[in-house]
Amino acid sequence: MAYDEELAKRVREYLAEFPELEIVEKKMFHGLTFMVNKKMCVGVSGDELMVRFDPNLHNEFCEQNGFRAMLTKGREYKGYGYINPDYIKTNNQLNKWLDIALQFNKEIKAKKK
Template identity: 45%
Template sequence: MPPTDPLVQRVKASLARAPRLEEKRMFGGVTFMVRGKMCVSVGKGRIMCRIDPALHDAALKRKGARTVVMKGREYRGWVYVAAAAVKTKRELDYWVRLSLDFNKQAKASG
């Protein structure tokens, strides 16, 4: 996933005002860190959002959303969203806003 990919650029623009924004190559794509914590990652055909686990079930009701599963384990608070479900600015901003809202209280990984 090159940093010049249109979806990467759209996510970057949506996060432009986020404090301490960093861009890193992770998860086979481009990951945006806010305040030193993973916020949104862009991969082939999808974004991955770190959201409040308390909002997880409600978020899955949105078009194109599914729980992140790695090595057979489901991760509450981590959601894949299909690129087709974030075609408009409004759709993308919804997920970015959820991720930014949780980022304020999230603990840093590692």
């Protein structure tokens, strides 16, 4: 599971600014996923940022440069996508996507096991 350690560090540092959040890192999706308050929030897969967001914003995000929808077995997953590393070079660019994921994370309930 190779993933960009520097990008993971940047995500980790940003999330650390919110001490009220429960953050757990898990290796999954061919990379590192950050669980926030027991819910999948963001991840690093290869050199891309994986974000989870409100599925109602899916079509809007698909039109943005640097975004690609998550596909698994030919199926597009609304509410999940990858951000090209060229579009998260600055902290402002990265933080924009992290904020989107954190906002959605507040709105959803954790799945019960």
